[in-house]
Amino acid sequence: MNLQGWRLTTLVTCLIVVGLLFNFGLAGWNAPAIHQAIDATGRSSLILFAIAFTSSSLESLWPSSLSRWTLRNRRWIGLSFASSHFIHLGLIVSMTVLFPDPFVSQQSMAQWVFGGLAYGFVFLMALTSTDQAQHWMGMKNWKRLHFVGSHWIWVLFLLTYVKHVKEGPLGFYLPFLVFTLALIPIRYAKHIPPKAPLGASM
Structure with missing residues (x-):
């Protein structure tokens, strides 16, 4: 694939913005439309993450050509996630300021604190996400930050x-919950040692 680096992050960001403009162009700038946009950018952030x-x-x-491409562009996909999630944050702030009732009352203090820390990590x-930062921090500290941050997110x-599953609709949100749960076993499956062939000597 020829799509690499900053071009990838720029394209993803532009697609998200165009999608939002289309949404608001059809529905107008109102609480239901912003709420839909918050949900949509949450899903785009989840996929990119x-x-x-x-x-x-x-x-x-x-291993495949696609997996090699994603690994080679992991930094830029991660930055695309950050872009999507800060757009998501901007929509949350807009909803909080312009249409606070009942949006603000529906969010617990734990959500604001936990989410705020997650945005700090993002x-x-x-x-x-640069070679210079890795050199300045040292690879051990850099890996620690990205390990803790990614798992917190x-x-x-x-x-x-x-x-979302509790609030419904169950049939819509349950696949996203299952998808999220599946990320951890996929992430760590490569660390599981392969089983010895049957009949192998102990």
Whole structure:
């Protein structure tokens, strides 16, 4: 694939923005339309996060030209996720300021705190997605930040879709919850040692 680097992140961001403009062009700038946009950008963020989160495992488990491309562009897919998620944040802020009732009352303090910390990780991980940052931080500290941050973000997605499943519609949100749960076994499947062949000496 010829789509690489910043062109990938720019294209993904433009597609999300165009989709939102189309949505608001049809529905207008109102609470239901913004709520739909919040849900849509949450799903785009989940998909982009999932690709970046599992790319090395997918290449190890099911190598293909597509898995090699995603692994090679994992940084830019991760930055595409950050772009999508900050657009998501902008929509949440718009909803909070312009149409606070009943949106704000439906969010718990834990959601604001937990989500705020997740956005802190998204910002730091995007900021340090360069070779220079890896050199400045040291690979050990860089890996620690991205390990903790990515798993914190995964937990946020998990809790979000648990809440959506409870509120419904179940048939729509349950696949996203199952998809989110599946990311962890996929991520760590490559670390499971292969079974010894039957009849192999102990």
